[in-house]
Amino acid sequence: MKRSTRRRLTRAVLYALLVAAVVALAIVADWGKIKHNFGNAEIFKGLFPELVTVAAWNTVKYTLIAFAGGLLLALVLALMKLSSVAPYRWIATIYIEFFRGLPALVVILIFAFGVPIALQWHPPGGSIGAGLLALMIVSAAYMAETLRAGIQAVPKGQTEAAQSLGMSSLWTSVSIVLPQAFRIVIPPLTNEFVLLIKDTSLLFVAGMTLDQRELTTFGRAAVADHQNSTPFIAIGLAYLIITLPMTRLVAWLEKRQRRAR
Numbered sequence: 001m002k003r004s005t006r007r008r009l010t011r012a013v014l015y016a017l018l019v020a021a022v023v024a025l026a027i028v029a030d031w032g033k034i035k036h037n038f039g040n041a042e043i044f045k046g047l048f049p050e051l052v053t054v055a056a057w058n059t060v061k062y063t064l065i066a067f068a069g070g071l072l073l074a075l076v077l078a079l080m081k082l083s084s085v086a087p088y089r090w091i092a093t094i095y096i097e098f099f100r101g102l103p104a105l106v107v108i109l110i111f112a113f114g115v116p117i118a119l120q121w122h123p124p125g126g127s128i129g130a131g132l133l134a135l136m137i138v139s140a141a142y143m144a145e146t147l148r149a150g151i152q153a154v155p156k157g158q159t160e161a162a163q164s165l166g167m168s169s170l171w172t173s174v175s176i177v178l179p180q181a182f183r184i185v186i187p188p189l190t191n192e193f194v195l196l197i198k199d200t201s202l203l204f205v206a207g208m209t210l211d212q213r214e215l216t217t218f219g220r221a222a223v224a225d226h227q228n229s230t231p232f233i234a235i236g237l238a239y240l241i242i243t244l245p246m247t248r249l250v251a252w253l254e255k256r257q258r259r260a261r
Helices: 003-028 031-038 041-046 050-081 086-101 104-119 126-153 156-164 169-206 215-226 230-260
Strands: none
Touching: 031 230, 041 230, 050 086, 050 126, 050 169, 050 215, 050 230, 086 126, 104 126, 104 169, 126 169, 156 169, 169 215, 169 230, 215 230
């Protein structure tokens, strides 16, 4: 038997197995029970408008706050890691490795409960503010490495040319190096933004009021109220509506950068 014939036969068998599995699942599944527990139209309608006006809005708001704060801290850490002063490099390296090695959930618990209890500290915004601070700190550790790589990717000739024109090191960094570095790292930073959208689901451990609920907390409360899993499907769709455009944007930006190179 020819190799091409064998490949076609193997592919046909795999397709046949897939179709058989789908048909068997369709026959065995209790579609009535599935529809009642995962696609209850009445429960789905009852989630609105709070699903959008409270839960989805808070998710986006928390993501923007954590991303903005994390990005500013990440820029400082990236510049410290590239500094010619050794202690700055050590501090930045220890910070980055430490917080990249800890689960975000553990950091949120520490800042929401551990630090306030130990230091009698009341974070701005209460427990949700402490949770957002933890997300900033964790995301900064990841974005710092991304920014460092972007800064190092800028050709050194750009810096040398600017300094030969009499520009100071600070002004060279601000006006020439950093703008090009940010252009390089836009796709991975956008990817980090998408990860932060999903990480806001961890804020439920910090505790929040009804008006502070993000999508996951809202969904858990609705499931407990209705004893039905339809709210999980609803918040899953909400997450997809928010994240899918962002992931497509990342793919488009990466494709554009490859084309530019």
